[in-house]
Amino acid sequence: EVRLSESGGGLVQPGGSLRLSCEASGFTFRSHAMTWVRQAPGKGLQWVSSVSGSGRTTYYAESVKGRFTISRDNSNNSLYLQMNSLRGDDTALYYCAIHGVTTTPDAFETWGQGTMIIVSS
Amino acid sequence: SAVLSQPPSVSVAPGQTARITCGGNIIGTTSAHWYQQRPGQAPVLVVYDDDGRPSGIPERFSGSKSGNTATLTISRVEAGDEADYYCQVWDGLSDHPYVFGSGTKVTVL
Numbered sequence: 001e002v003r004l005s006e007s008g009g010g011l012v013q014p015g016g017s018l019r020l021s022c023e024a025s026g027f028t029f030r031s032h033a034m035t036w037v038r039q040a041p042g043k044g045l046q047w048v049s050s051v052s053g054s055g056r057t058t059y060y061a062e063s064v065k066g067r068f069t070i071s072r073d074n075s076n077n078s079l080y081l082q083m084n085s086l087r088g089d090d091t092a093l094y095y096c097a098i099h100g101v102t103t104t105p106d107a108f109e110t111w112g113q114g115t116m117i118i119v120s121s
Numbered sequence: 122s123a124v125l126s127q128p129p130s131v132s133v134a135p136g137q138t139a140r141i142t143c144g145g146n147i148i149g150t151t152s153a154h155w156y157q158q159r160p161g162q163a164p165v166l167v168v169y170d171d172d173g174r175p176s177g178i179p180e181r182f183s184g185s186k187s188g189n190t191a192t193l194t195i196s197r198v199e200a201g202d203e204a205d206y207y208c209q210v211w212d213g214l215s216d217h218p219y220v221f222g223s224g225t226k227v228t229v230l
Contacts, residue, residue: 035219037164045156045164045207047219060123063219095163102176103169106211106219107154111163 002026004096009115016086022096024080030054030074033099035108036081037075038092038117048094049081063089086119087120093117123147123212132228139195142223143208146189151210153191155184159204167206168193190206195227203229 008020022034036048049070050059059072069082080098093116097108125145133139143153155168166175168184171191181196195202206224 032129035189037221044205044224045209045221047209047217047221059216059218088181097164103166103173104152104154106152107166107169107209108164109166109169109175110154111165113163 002098002101004098004110004112006096006112006115007117008093008095009117011118012086013119013121014087014119017043017082017084018086018117020081020083020094020117022081022087022112024079024096024098025106027101028100029072029077032046032101033105035078036070036079036098037063037095037097037108037111038090039095039114040089040092043092046092050099051079083117086117088119091117091119122215122217123210123220125208125210125220125224126207127225129223130226130229132229133195133198134230135198135200137198137200139198139227141193141195141206141208141227143191143193143222144189145210145222147210147212147220148186148189148191151212153184153186154209155182155191155193155217156207156209157182157202157204158207159201164207198227198229200229203227 035050093114152170156164158164172184
């Protein structure tokens with residue numbers, strides 16, 4: 001069974017930094033792209049960043065480019081999101097998701113339960 | 122980046138059929154995927170590649186596409202189908218390639 005578990009969320013001041021982690025199990029981690037999606041309170045889903053299976057290719061939403069860095073450690077089945085220069089509009093529940101294992105590479109097949117980031121002074 | 126339009130809300134009586142649309146120019150050139158998000162829960166993929174159904178998703182959930190509009194159809198709606206539904210596409214020509222629709226709240230009357 002595919003399992004994803006996020007951690008690292010919390011309360012941080014504007015301008016601060018946080019590093020999110022996502023531990024994966026139940027599939028061949030290095031074979032699949034991974035993604036971070038966030039959801040601000042009461043709002044819809046917003047794609048944040050994606051990384052290829054090898055880690056060599058990354059994509060970022062315009063709103064986080066230059067501030068967030070996605071990475072992965074395939075030896076530890078882990079995905080990361082380093083978040084710097086945090087702003088109030090980064091406040092959200094952050095989900096990690098795996099691209100299709102049994103479906104299609106462009107869809108987010110399995111999601112974690114999310115970790116909450118609150119940016120506030 | 123691509124823009125996907127969804128109706129904010131759809132209301133349906135139990136046992137009836139709900140149809141949720143997702144419109145955008147890019148729909149005609151790429152596959153659409155659909156997610157269900159029940160209150161307080163993580164999203165779940167319910168349709169992929171326009172009309173594929175992941176393992177474990179009831180046959181009541183189906184997808185289709187015509188022109189620049191993708192449609193998620195929920196047949197024989199149940200109370201447990203009350204949720205937010207999001208479409209999503211991959212825009213291979215964009216530096217920001219993954220796009221979600223704004224979401225549709227399905228209310229079961």
